[in-house]
Amino acid sequence: MKTVACYCRVSTEEQVKYGFSIQAQKDALTKYCKENNYKYDFYIDEGISASSMKKRKALQEMLEKSVAYDMILFTKLDRLSRNVLDANNINKILQDNNCTMKAIDEDDVDTSTADGMFMFNLKVSLAQREIGKTSERIKFVFKNKREKGEVTSGTTKYGYKIKDKKFVVDPEEAENIRNLYKYFISVNGDHKKTYSYFVKHFPGKGQDALFNYLRETAYIGKYKLYRKNVYIDNYIPAIMNQELFNNVQNLLPRVEKVFTKENVPTIFAGMLYCYYCKSRLVRKIDYRSKNKNVNYYCDKQYRYKVGINEKQCQNSKVISDKSVEEYLINNLKDLCKQYISKSIIKTKPKPQKNNIKINSLKNKLSKLKDLYLDDLINKEDYKQDYIRINKEILKLEEEQKEEPQKDFTYLNELINKDIPDIYNTFNIEEKRKFWLKIIDKIYIKEGKIKEVTFL
Ligand SMILES: [Zn+2]
Known part of the structure; x- marks a missing residue:
C-alpha cells in the first residue's frame, strides 16, 4: 500500500475572491486516495499565498518528512508552487527522498514519469510568468529610483538615516560602527571580547547583527543588491576608509570558522x-562544544504576549537530540503499545451515541413535516425549524464520520522486533529516516518526552 502526503493550500485572497476552499481540495484528495487505496496524511496551509515558501509551515513540515512518503498529492500545481525556483527545490528534495508528486486535477503533472516531469517543468514556468509580470513592474520602479539615488526599501541600515529618500550618514551610529571595527582589530579578532563589547555598545542586537555589521560593504560606499553579488556605487555614502574595512575582513575568516553554521546532522x-x-x-547547535551538541527548545518561551508582561509559553528547558534518541530506544515498545491502545479507545465509542440522537432528530423532522402538511404550522415556522434541526443532524453526522482506522501492522511488528541491535548499525541519516518512517510527533514538556504519536 502506498503512503502519500496530501497538500492543500488556499490564500486569503483566493478564499474571498473566488471562494476557493480547503475543504474542496481535501474532499477531492480524500476521494482519490480512497479510490487508489492509499494510506494518506494531510498537510494544510490556509490563508497563505504561494509566493512565500518560508511561511508555509505545513509545506515545510511535509518536505521534512517526505522520506516517509511514496508520493505527494495536490489538486493543482499552483497549490504547491508558482515559482520555478521553489518548485525545482521542492522537486529536488522529493527526488532525494525517493518521493514523487502528482496533481490529481492535472493528470499530466506526475513526476514519476518522464512525460509528467516535462509537463511539471512547463507548467511551473507558465505559472511563474503570471507572477513575473507584476514583479517586473516593481523591479522597473526600483531601478528608476536607484538611478536617482533614492532609497527603494523602507528599512534603513545601521549607521544611516533616510532623508529625502536618500541615505545620509547618522554621525553617532557611524562613529559607533567605526569604533567597533577598531576594537575588533585591537583585540586581533577575538570573538568573545568583541561580542561583549558589541552587546554593551549596540543594545538589543545579537550575534547575527555583529557579523553583518563587520561585513557590511555599504560602510565603504558599496551597496549590495539583495543577496546577489552586485554592488552599486554612488548610492550610499561611505563611513570609513577602505583600509579599516579590509583589516577587519582579513581578521574575519578565522573567527567565523567557529560560528559559521556548518551542517550538523541531526536525527529529530x-x-x-x-x-x-x-x-x-x-533546533540550537552548540558549535563551541566538541561534539556539536544539538538541543531543541520552544522559542515561544522567549516571546511575550502582546500587551502583557507574560511569556507566550512556559516550556523553558531544552532537550538534546541524543537524549530523545536514548529515551525512544529504551521505551519504544511501551510507547507503541500505549499509542495503539489509546488510538483504539479514541476512535470507538462516539458513533453509537450520535446515532440515537440523529434518529430522534430525523423523527422530529418528519413530524414537523406532518404538522406543516396538516396546516398546523405555517411555512415560515416550518422552514426555520427545519433549517435548525437539519444543521444539528449534519453536525452530528460530521462528528460521526470515523477517522480512518489506523493500520497498526507496522507498529506491531516493531513491538516484536529487537530494535536496538539493528539500529546501532545505522548512520545518522539512516537513523533519521528510520524515525521519520514511524513517528509523527514527539511532544516535549520541560525537557522530557511527554507523548509520542506514530504515523
Ligand atoms: Zn511552547
Whole structure:
C-alpha cells in the first residue's frame, strides 16, 4: 500500500475572491486516495499565498518528512508552487527522498514519469510568468529610483538615516560602527571580547547583527543588491576608509570558522513539538562544544504576549537530540503499545451515541413535516425549524464520520522486533529516516518526552 502526503493550500485572497476552499481540495484528495487505496496524511496551509515558501509551515513540515512518503498529492500545481525556483527545490528534495508528486486535477503533472516531469517543468514556468509580470513592474520602479539615488526599501541600515529618500550618514551610529571595527582589530579578532563589547555598545542586537555589521560593504560606499553579488556605487555614502574595512575582513575568516553554521546532522529536527503550545521546537547547535551538541527548545518561551508582561509559553528547558534518541530506544515498545491502545479507545465509542440522537432528530423532522402538511404550522415556522434541526443532524453526522482506522501492522511488528541491535548499525541519516518512517510527533514538556504519536 502506498503512503502519500496530501497538500492543500488556499490564500486569503483566493478564499474571498473566488471562494476557493480547503475543504474542496481535501474532499477531492480524500476521494482519490480512497479510490487508489492509499494510506494518506494531510498537510494544510490556509490563508497563505504561494509566493512565500518560508511561511508555509505545513509545506515545510511535509518536505521534512517526505522520506516517509511514496508520493505527494495536490489538486493543482499552483497549490504547491508558482515559482520555478521553489518548485525545482521542492522537486529536488522529493527526488532525494525517493518521493514523487502528482496533481490529481492535472493528470499530466506526475513526476514519476518522464512525460509528467516535462509537463511539471512547463507548467511551473507558465505559472511563474503570471507572477513575473507584476514583479517586473516593481523591479522597473526600483531601478528608476536607484538611478536617482533614492532609497527603494523602507528599512534603513545601521549607521544611516533616510532623508529625502536618500541615505545620509547618522554621525553617532557611524562613529559607533567605526569604533567597533577598531576594537575588533585591537583585540586581533577575538570573538568573545568583541561580542561583549558589541552587546554593551549596540543594545538589543545579537550575534547575527555583529557579523553583518563587520561585513557590511555599504560602510565603504558599496551597496549590495539583495543577496546577489552586485554592488552599486554612488548610492550610499561611505563611513570609513577602505583600509579599516579590509583589516577587519582579513581578521574575519578565522573567527567565523567557529560560528559559521556548518551542517550538523541531526536525527529529530522537525519532529519535536512543545507539549504546552504545540509549536514545533527550534533546533540550537552548540558549535563551541566538541561534539556539536544539538538541543531543541520552544522559542515561544522567549516571546511575550502582546500587551502583557507574560511569556507566550512556559516550556523553558531544552532537550538534546541524543537524549530523545536514548529515551525512544529504551521505551519504544511501551510507547507503541500505549499509542495503539489509546488510538483504539479514541476512535470507538462516539458513533453509537450520535446515532440515537440523529434518529430522534430525523423523527422530529418528519413530524414537523406532518404538522406543516396538516396546516398546523405555517411555512415560515416550518422552514426555520427545519433549517435548525437539519444543521444539528449534519453536525452530528460530521462528528460521526470515523477517522480512518489506523493500520497498526507496522507498529506491531516493531513491538516484536529487537530494535536496538539493528539500529546501532545505522548512520545518522539512516537513523533519521528510520524515525521519520514511524513517528509523527514527539511532544516535549520541560525537557522530557511527554507523548509520542506514530504515523
Ligand atoms: Zn511552547
